Amino acid sequence: MNQEALKAEFAESFALYGDAIFRFCIVKVTNREQAEDMTQEVFMRYWQYLRDGKEMTNTRSFLYTIANNLAKDWYKKKKSTSLDDRLEAGDESVLRSDDTSQELLAEYARVLDVIADMEEGDRTVLLLKYVDGLPPRDIAEILGETANAISVRINRAETRLQGKFEPPHHETK
Numbered sequence: 001m002n003q004e005a006l007k008a009e010f011a012e013s014f015a016l017y018g019d020a021i022f023r024f025c026i027v028k029v030t031n032r033e034q035a036e037d038m039t040q041e042v043f044m045r046y047w048q049y050l051r052d053g054k055e056m057t058n059t060r061s062f063l064y065t066i067a068n069n070l071a072k073d074w075y076k077k078k079k080s081t082s083l084d085d086r087l088e089a090g091d092e093s094v095l096r097s098d099d100t101s102q103e104l105l106a107e108y109a110r111v112l113d114v115i116a117d118m119e120e121g122d123r124t125v126l127l128l129k130y131v132d133g134l135p136p137r138d139i140a141e142i143l144g145e146t147a148n149a150i151s152v153r154i155n156r157a158e159t160r161l162q163g164k165f166e167p168p169h170h171e172t173k
Contacts, residue, residue, distance in 0.1 A: 006050050028071035042066045061141040114164050122157035
């Protein structure tokens, strides 16, 4: 593939997936600057992959796999500050949106905080499904598992998440 074709493919992929990869990164690391750096690194690696002439069957899965691996590496190097701590400290830049109501923003932050406190496997599949809108087949490819295993993990993670929002059941006499 010639240089112009590579540039066109890269630009198209960035236009299609850049925002989603950034959202995935920011939810994983809850740090805007770090998420920007990670997103840049994802696309730098993607560009190198294209330049090396390697064949790619699913660009979106490839990009998410890189982002997921970068997030894992980042967590190994540094323990992240919880979203709740950041919000209590007044740092709402992670979630700021001009057209989002304060109520919706607060609920979104609450859900993300609960997800952030969940086990890593649950957190990853929930974020990929609900934040990034990926189907189980694509999540399976990113995580190197079968689509059936991912569907089961999503179902179990959803059940655990739902349990964190439901009031405890009390028997009355």
